[in-house]
Amino acid sequence: MTKNAIVLGAGIVGVSTAIHMQRRGLQVTLIDRKAPGNETSFGNAGLIQREGVVPYGFPQQFGLLIRYAFNNRIDAHYHLKALPGQLAFLARYWWNSNAKRHEMISRAYAPLIEHSISEHNDLIEASNAQHLIRKDGWMEIFRTAGRRDAEFAEAERLRAEFGVMHEQLDAAAVARLEPHIKGDFLGGLRWRDPWSVLDPHGLTIAYRSYFESLGGRCVSGDANSLGRSGASWRVVTSEGPLDAEDVVLALGPWAAVATRRLGYAFPLGVKRGYHMHYAAANNATLNNWTLDAERGYFLAPMSRGIRLTTGAEFAALDAPKTPVQLDRAEKVARTVFPLGERLDPEPWMGARPCTPDMLPIIGKAPRHDGLWFAFGHAHHGLTLGPVTGRVLAEVITGGAPFIDISAYSPQRFNP
Structure with missing residues (x-):
């Protein structure tokens, strides 16, 4: 008889996992309180980040920490009243971001990132979602020689150690690629391997439709009702x-x-983020997904318009929106590119689930049979959804995982 299986959570990770389980002979029901892809997977920069071998660490430089303390930046913002409840997470996050530990974590992270493009390509072709994808990378642009040279050196390291390809750009090359971007930018860095997604929510919906074509079901339900019923x-x-x-x-x-509720304690932190779509004024065109590196905001030419995204906000998961980073970013971005009117009725906000060691949690629950975890992907949920889904489905169905997932084991937090 066909075994029944449930996937709780219909973001990109859950939908991808449901597909791979259904492919391997399970009868899968995908359950969420909302329609698929309407939470964190709805809003992001729309990048499948093959270059993202190094997870985002906590700043180690004392001077930079002091600047963050003023709480007036685009790339990071915090709710003061939320900090006491997050200090334990932040302390462990800071400790793991030490250069030596961060290097070890990056090497453990690399196998997931290495297969991000190939595993997405499998599902993109199966779901006929090629129209949502661009395969020409993304670009950072630099205001200072110090930041430019540091990023060039890091890109060379990633090329040598992990095979990540890039192109170094001078100011003239940036101007040729983006003639409507203005400002004193000294150069840029084009990451060649990543793919970009014109509509991240649309991609999740395409994957869901493919899942249903395989015989999978989507229903609404409450994850808080999960419990044992006999075996x-x-x-x-x-x-x-x-x-x-x-x-x-x-x-x-x-x-x-x-x-x-099931007796586990995961030190899961939250980084909230915001986005807004804009029209382009004066017939301007944005050709590339572009990061203003020193300021910390992203401009992305999405199907709905030019998406402006912010960095991380450290706040309680259920705290009201405080899109001050978006307002700061918009003010700067309008001096760089001719943004027109806002196209969304209000800023979108989502929450990224983060572990203090920057590695996701993938694998079997330590103390329960038939219970599996797939969360904690931080900034790379979109990037890592399909590879996570495949490797977890292989383990659930008794196969050998195609990559080693021991570094992502839930047991590292719950022995």
């Missing part, structure tokens, strides 16, 4: 109780709450 797991859905032998928690930033 099975049970979730209450809009169609009544649903039982399954295996259940995957792919709940993003809400995973800490759901797993706590």
Whole structure:
């Protein structure tokens, strides 16, 4: 008989996992309280970051920490009243960002990133989503020689150690690529390997449609209802109780709450982010996904318009929106590119689930049979959804994972 399985969470990680489980002979139901792709997967810079071998670390330089303390930047913002509850996470995050430990973490992270493009390509072709993809990389632009030279050196290191390809640009090359960008930019760096997504939400929907074409089902339900029912797991859905032998928690930033009810303690932090879409004024064109490196905001030519994204906001998961970073970014971005009117009724906000060692949590729950975890992907949820889905489905169905996932084991936090 076909075994039933449940995937809780219909973001890019959950949908990708459901596809790979369904492909391997399980009868999978994908459950979320909202339609697929409407939480964190809805808003991001739209990059499949093959170059992202080095996860985003906590700043180590004392001078930079002092500048962050003034809380007036685009790339980072914090809620003062939220800090006491996040100090333990931030301390461990800072400790793991030490140069030596960060290098070790990057090497453990590399196998996931290495397969990000190939595993997305599999699902893109299967779901006929090629129209949502561009394959020409993305670009950083630099205001200072110091930042430019440091990024050039780091790019050379990543090329030598991990095979990540790039192109160094002088100011004239940046102007040729982006004739409508103005400002005193000294040069740029074009990452050649990543792919970009014109509509991240649309890509998740295309993957969901492919999942359904394989015989999978999507229903609404509440992850908080998860519990044991004899030898099975049970979730209450809009169609009544649903039982399954295996259940995957792919709940993003809400995973800490759901797993706590089951007796686990994951030190999951949250980095919130914002975006807004704009029209281009005066018939201007933005050709590339572009990061203003020193200021810390992204401009991306999406299907809906030019998407402006911010850095990280450290706040409680359920705290009201405070899009001050977006306002700061918009003010700077308008001096760089002719942005027109806002196209969204209000800023979008999402929350990235982060672990203090910057590695995702992928694998079997230490103390429960049939319970599996897939969360904690931080800034790379879109990038790592398909590779996570494949490797976890291989383990669930008794196969050998095509990459070593021991570094991502839930047991490192819950022995």
